[in-house]
Amino acid sequence: MKRFKIVLVLLMTSFILSCNTDRDDLDLTEAEANELNNIAKTGDWKISEYTLNGSENTANYADYVFNFEESNNLTAKSSIDEVLGTWRASNDSGDEYDPYDDLDFHIFFSSTSKLGELANNYDILAATDKEIRLILGENANGDAATLIFSKN
Numbered sequence: 001m002k003r004f005k006i007v008l009v010l011l012m013t014s015f016i017l018s019c020n021t022d023r024d025d026l027d028l029t030e031a032e033a034n035e036l037n038n039i040a041k042t043g044d045w046k047i048s049e050y051t052l053n054g055s056e057n058t059a060n061y062a063d064y065v066f067n068f069e070e071s072n073n074l075t076a077k078s079s080i081d082e083v084l085g086t087w088r089a090s091n092d093s094g095d096e097y098d099p100y101d102d103l104d105f106h107i108f109f110s111s112t113s114k115l116g117e118l119a120n121n122y123d124i125l126a127a128t129d130k131e132i133r134l135i136l137g138e139n140a141n142g143d144a145a146t147l148i149f150s151k152n
Contacts, residue, residue, distance in 0.1 A: 036089040036127050040068035044152035052145045065152055076115055085109035105134050
């Protein structure tokens, strides 16, 4: 529990620092990525909020339960569907659309499923054992999103 509190403080500090307008690169450790991996792998998750380009899309995924599994496997199950994907939490060194050294949450589903809309590299705003808050600044396709997973 003490370790979790330390990681939570580090994530909140990262969030506060990210509000800085000059966006100095943050030195996030592999340990923080590992802790987020542990948080995600504990239990079932549902999408409690998903907005894409300002449009509310949460209801599209209300029936799905997400399991972030070992070996970066991701399963999304609904009453009529089961879709397999991948996921990963990692610190990155930035790219053209996300130039900051930060902690990212990668989600991939085949684009042929409706879950393909969720496939992206999100920045992590906050993570607790009950909620994972993600944001997508404008990506290569011009999309911006907010994605919040809550413990089922």
